[in-house]
Amino acid sequence: MENQRHLTRKIRILRLLAVVRAYHHYSMMEMHRQVLQHDNTWEEAEQLSDFMSVIAPHMEHSPTDFLHDKDETSDIVLTNYEDFKKWQKIAEGVDISEKTLLAFCKNVDNLQSVFGLKALGHIFYSEWLMALFLYVNDSISKTDLQKIFVEYSLFTGKLEPPNLTLFGKTMFEIEEKILEIANKQTNRSIEKN
Secondary structure (H helix, E strand, C coil), X not given: CHHHHHHHHHHHHHHHHHHHHHHHHHXXXXXXXXXXXXXXXXXXXXXXXXXXXXXXXXXXXXXHHHCCCHHHHHHHHHHXXXXXXHHHHHHHHCCCCHHHHHHHHHHHHCCCCCHHHHHHHHHHHHHHHHHHHXXXXXXXXXXXXXXXXXXXXXXXXXXECCCHHHHHHXXXXXXXXXXXXHHHHHHHHHHHC
């Protein structure tokens, strides 16, 4: 019985990890795709640099940080697409279909659900889930796990303790939304036949 619960926990964490990592790469791919559609000017880059200096005064910014090269940006899009496909295959291995995963990513990216994931959560959460997965597989110690569970504050530039309540809530919302999407897709499929 204990082995079954342990296996269930591993699969649950792996499912969440696959979804969060896939969403991260989907989000980065879409963001850089949008950048490709926009020609930026030096004036715009200066404005962005000034804006970022107000938001994150502890970091140095220059206008060149906000100019993009179309070839480099295209490479970033392709790299994130390839990484998305890798995590999609892992998600399929834990019973999340490509169609469901893609619908989930679009749903979150369009701000229809799981706002905690969209708002930079996918950056921290994927590392935390990977650490949890390693921990339940006895690959890292509890001390190592605790060292990984930190957030980097954009405002102070320092590491801070994570909001574990928000993390847990977001993971629950991910599971609910995946189930909801899969159920809708199944119902549509049944109605067509």
